[in-house]
Amino acid sequence: MNWNFEILPDFIFNGLRDGAVYAAAALALVLIFKATTLINFATGELAMLGAFFVYVLNIEQGLWLWLSIAIAMLVSAGIGAAVERALVRPFDPADHLPVVLITLGLFLIINAVAGDVWNYQVRRVNDPFGQFPSWVPNGSELKTSSEGTIACLENADGALAEVAPGTAGADMCEMVGRTFFEVIGARLHYRTIGTWIALALALIALAIILGKTKAGLAFRAVSSNTESARLVGVNTGRTLGFGWALASVFGTLSAALVAPALGGVNPNMMLTILIYALAGAALGGLDSLGGAVIGGLVVGLIKSVLVSWFGVVVLGQAYFSILQLATAFLLILIVLLFRPAGLFGTRRIERV
Amino acid sequence: MTKRRMWRLLALLFAFSLVAAACGGGDDDADADAGETETETTAAPSEDEAMDEEEEMAEEEDEGATGALGGAAAEEDIEAAVAGEDEEEEMADEEMMEEEEMMFDRSTLEGIFEEAAARRAKSVADLTEKIESGEYGVGDDGILRGPAGFTIDISACPDDWSDTTGITDSQVRIGHTTAQSGNLAAYGNIAYGWENYFNWINENDPIMVGGSPRDLTLIIKDDAYVAAQTIEFVDELIEAENVFSILTLGSPNTLAVYDKINEECIPHPFVMTGHPAWGDPVNHPWTTIMQMSYSTESILWGAWIRENLPDLLPVKVAGLVMDNDFGLAYELGFEEWAHANTDVVSEYLPVRHDPAAPTLTNEMTTILAFEPDVFISMTAGNPCLLAVQEAGQSGLYDDINAKGGALFTPSVCKGIEAYMKPAGDAADGWWIIGGGSKDSTDPKFIDEPFMSFVNSNLEAGGLDPAVSLYAIGYTYGYPYGEALRIAADLPGGLNRTNFILAVRSIDMYHPMLLDGIITQLNGNADAYFVEGSDFSQFNATEQTWTQVGDVVDVNGKSTNCAWDKDNGGCR
Numbered sequence A: 001m002n003w004n005f006e007i008l009p010d011f012i013f014n015g016l017r018d019g020a021v022y023a024a025a026a027l028a029l030v031l032i033f034k035a036t037t038l039i040n041f042a043t044g045e046l047a048m049l050g051a052f053f054v055y056v057l058n059i060e061q062g063l064w065l066w067l068s069i070a071i072a073m074l075v076s077a078g079i080g081a082a083v084e085r086a087l088v089r090p091f092d093p094a095d096h097l098p099v100v101l102i103t104l105g106l107f108l109i110i111n112a113v114a115g116d117v118w119n120y121q122v123r124r125v126n127d128p129f130g131q132f133p134s135w136v137p138n139g140s141e142l143k144t145s146s147e148g149t150i151a152c153l154e155n156a157d158g159a160l161a162e163v164a165p166g167t168a169g170a171d172m173c174e175m176v177g178r179t180f181f182e183v184i185g186a187r188l189h190y191r192t193i194g195t196w197i198a199l200a201l202a203l204i205a206l207a208i209i210l211g212k213t214k215a216g217l218a219f220r221a222v223s224s225n226t227e228s229a230r231l232v233g234v235n236t237g238r239t240l241g242f243g244w245a246l247a248s249v250f251g252t253l254s255a256a257l258v259a260p261a262l263g264g265v266n267p268n269m270m271l272t273i274l275i276y277a278l279a280g281a282a283l284g285g286l287d288s289l290g291g292a293v294i295g296g297l298v299v300g301l302i303k304s305v306l307v308s309w310f311g312v313v314v315l316g317q318a319y320f321s322i323l324q325l326a327t328a329f330l331l332i333l334i335v336l337l338f339r340p341a342g343l344f345g346t347r348r349i350e351r352v
Numbered sequence B: 001m002t003k004r005r006m007w008r009l010l011a012l013l014f015a016f017s018l019v020a021a022a023c024g025g026g027d028d029d030a031d032a033d034a035g036e037t038e039t040e041t042t043a044a045p046s047e048d049e050a051m052d053e054e055e056e057m058a059e060e061e062d063e064g065a066t067g068a069l070g071g072a073a074a075e076e077d078i079e080a081a082v083a084g085e086d087e088e089e090e091m092a093d094e095e096m097m098e099e100e101e102m103m104f105d106r107s108t109l110e111g112i113f114e115e116a117a118a119r120r121a122k123s124v125a126d127l128t129e130k131i132e133s134g135e136y137g138v139g140d141d142g143i144l145r146g147p148a149g150f151t152i153d154i155s156a157c158p159d160d161w162s163d164t165t166g167i168t169d170s171q172v173r174i175g176h177t178t179a180q181s182g183n184l185a186a187y188g189n190i191a192y193g194w195e196n197y198f199n200w201i202n203e204n205d206p207i208m209v210g211g212s213p214r215d216l217t218l219i220i221k222d223d224a225y226v227a228a229q230t231i232e233f234v235d236e237l238i239e240a241e242n243v244f245s246i247l248t249l250g251s252p253n254t255l256a257v258y259d260k261i262n263e264e265c266i267p268h269p270f271v272m273t274g275h276p277a278w279g280d281p282v283n284h285p286w287t288t289i290m291q292m293s294y295s296t297e298s299i300l301w302g303a304w305i306r307e308n309l310p311d312l313l314p315v316k317v318a319g320l321v322m323d324n325d326f327g328l329a330y331e332l333g334f335e336e337w338a339h340a341n342t343d344v345v346s347e348y349l350p351v352r353h354d355p356a357a358p359t360l361t362n363e364m365t366t367i368l369a370f371e372p373d374v375f376i377s378m379t380a381g382n383p384c385l386l387a388v389q390e391a392g393q394s395g396l397y398d399d400i401n402a403k404g405g406a407l408f409t410p411s412v413c414k415g416i417e418a419y420m421k422p423a424g425d426a427a428d429g430w431w432i433i434g435g436g437s438k439d440s441t442d443p444k445f446i447d448e449p450f451m452s453f454v455n456s457n458l459e460a461g462g463l464d465p466a467v468s469l470y471a472i473g474y475t476y477g478y479p480y481g482e483a484l485r486i487a488a489d490l491p492g493g494l495n496r497t498n499f500i501l502a503v504r505s506i507d508m509y510h511p512m513l514l515d516g517i518i519t520q521l522n523g524n525a526d527a528y529f530v531e532g533s534d535f536s537q538f539n540a541t542e543q544t545w546t547q548v549g550d551v552v553d554v555n556g557k558s559t560n561c562a563w564d565k566d567n568g569g570c571r
Helices: A005-036 A043-060 A065-088 A096-118 A168-175 A190-212 A214-224 A226-231 A236-262 A271-284 A289-314 A318-338 B002-042 B047-065 B075-083 B087-103 B109-132 B185-204 B227-239 B251-263 B294-308 B325-340 B361-370 B382-394 B396-403 B416-427 B449-460 B468-488 B496-504
Strands: A150-153 A160-163 A180-183 A186-189 B143-145 B151-153 B171-178 B207-209 B212-222 B245-248 B268-271 B287-289 B315-322 B345-353 B374-378 B406-409 B431-433 B535-539 B544-547
Touching: A005 A043, A005 A186, A005 A190, A005 A214, A005 A236, A005 A271, A005 A289, A005 B361, A043 A065, A043 A096, A043 A236, A043 A271, A065 A096, A065 A236, A186 A190, A186 B382, A190 A214, A190 A236, A190 A289, A214 A226, A214 A236, A226 A236, A236 A271, A271 A289, A271 A318, A289 A318, A289 B361, A318 B345, A318 B361, B075 B294, B109 B449, B109 B468, B109 B496, B143 B496, B171 B185, B171 B227, B185 B212, B185 B449, B185 B468, B207 B468, B212 B227, B227 B245, B227 B251, B245 B251, B251 B268, B251 B287, B251 B325, B268 B468, B268 B496, B294 B325, B294 B406, B294 B431, B315 B325, B315 B361, B315 B382, B325 B345, B325 B374, B345 B361, B361 B382, B361 B396, B374 B382, B374 B396, B382 B396, B382 B406, B382 B416, B396 B406, B416 B468, B449 B468, B468 B496
Parallel strands: B171 B212, B171 B245, B245 B268, B268 B287, B315 B345, B315 B374, B374 B406, B406 B431
Antiparallel strands: A150 A160, A180 A186, B143 B151, B207 B212, B431 B535, B535 B544
């Protein structure tokens, strides 16, 4: 046993970073589950599509990254709503099997089409949280090579350019800044902090949309009881479409946040992430938005701290590192066996 | 209620045991071995036992000396080559190469094609002479004989086997299983490049059978890198598609089908994997390797460390291993070397990763905690890039460089556009035992005549030259095409036996490999096509691999490898 606590904070940060991504993807699953009480297996692929929109807008068309992400989220929302209208609404909402099969089919179709259009080679994307902005204290940490020149990352295609310090091109090097802070001996990356902030902002936005808007109220009504909502005049179809649109927005956000950590976008980027997200959603409760967030973070932590830190570092069993995915499955199983509604989900009580 | 709860617990236990079984399987040998050693060293043995142990150990050492690590050249040969000790041979090689280069102009496409034609003509003449004298070819006893003791008992082939299956009036049908979906789908691009080259052959310089041109037709099946799928598709290619030959991609996939393909007597040359098992001409005569074997690469890592990090010896080495037959071939190869060279490697920690893992953050943090002097990535596909990227992010890159150590990426991760460029600064200074291959996106090679021929063909075929895996299709397709041409000119024309004879005696210049890499096969004596490599370091400013020192080649010195599927390693 090697209780290496020095390295533990690293694993905690890893876990919370990955966990935030799983949380965003789990939110996408939960939003659709709340609306239709089914699991959308195409969630990951719709998210991947959103990430490719970001790639096209930002890298290929040269738009500002955050604008690209915003547009991609809107486009994804449209696609989500369209999928609901065209492929889900025609079916009886009480009969889940056809719709689940449709989401499975969508999963395969979107993956194959994306592979055909963009190829499976990973395409580099810009990292929204690559380097801290220059106003962060001690932020600009320029790299100096042996010749006294600075190697800078060019923004557009990632090619490296060398410029002498103090010359005109050097302002381009503002991009090359600090990427992390040392916190209790571990590297806390801007990418990690940024992912948390993005998730938090998105959650606040979601809370406002669901709590303060008419559409949000209708969504809550439909997810609470579709029949009653319809009877009081809520347009349930349109509201479900709204739910799908919201879900696609969160999916795209999660994919855009995780893409730089995956080396870029590729059609298979969300395959495994969806499984972790599913575990997070199951743990938190499939109909609980707060549960999805906590569930996602816990799954990230379990994967990092329990499996990688405890299993590999403490117990010294190197092969534990391949158990991360298996642990997610195990977690789903445990939850379904002992607490089918999840930690924060609604328990369904049926009285005879 | 309690009964129900008990059932749930039982279900959970069952699930746990399933997971344990699934995950423990691959590690049985390693764990068992480690366990045995531990008990042996901790328990105080009686004298008899001690004697037995000594004998056992002596036996083990013997095995080591004769090359237990099959599929690679003997360590002494490689290390001598790395240290530049076999100067005589090198001189001879250089002279030979100079002679060849003087005769043909490799700086033009015409010159390269002229050289290829001349070498083919020589092979055809040599083989024809031996076939006509009865030394080679299928004898009355039903045995196919070839160079250096190479034999195949054709009478043991299936009853419905034919030498010309797959050759129709207009086509030569070649079956290919590859990954065009799933986590390693990027490797499926190789098939498109391969097809692009064969299309060029069909249109510009077709293979002639009986005086008429035949189109090389590829039947590509997407196995998603799942070995179970490969098995099904290979059956389909044999039974329904009636293919002439088969090409497979991936170590786990090829391991799953090479017995069957050999039993069916179907040519299976130049497979797209560097597992040492493909150098087994005695038991698997129809299967051959193309690229440098992973075992050779493992030894070259060790040899490089010994030569270049004298101040740090013995070093702590960490490996990031893709958890499948491919990664384990690397892991095992280096482990054996490390055990035999404790003066070079003091500790070796292989950290395995799930091939489907989206990120490798935790794995790299684990490696960071181990504080290695040398890091070796033993993975493929997108994880190639993740390893480079995460080494930078986690601080491993800085730590190792501060110590004066080294980071290695494996030969299968040489593609610059795909695996190095996206990592930016963190890719600078990484080492590779490159296997002599030229990356088609490396600015150094882009203007070479053959490379521009490849890239312009790809472009004409609607394939983006920035995807270097398309060009890798030419690296594999070129020797395939050459062997087909030789076979077509032998007595009897193109058929399976002539094809495998041509493959097993091939001696060619490969324009997609660095000069100095010898590309030969010679029956049972030389079962490895590429046995040399460059040592290169990545330059992120220029986005190029800078070759450091000479190309090392130990052609013909790798020992054959009858792979032991149950226990791993060569028998």
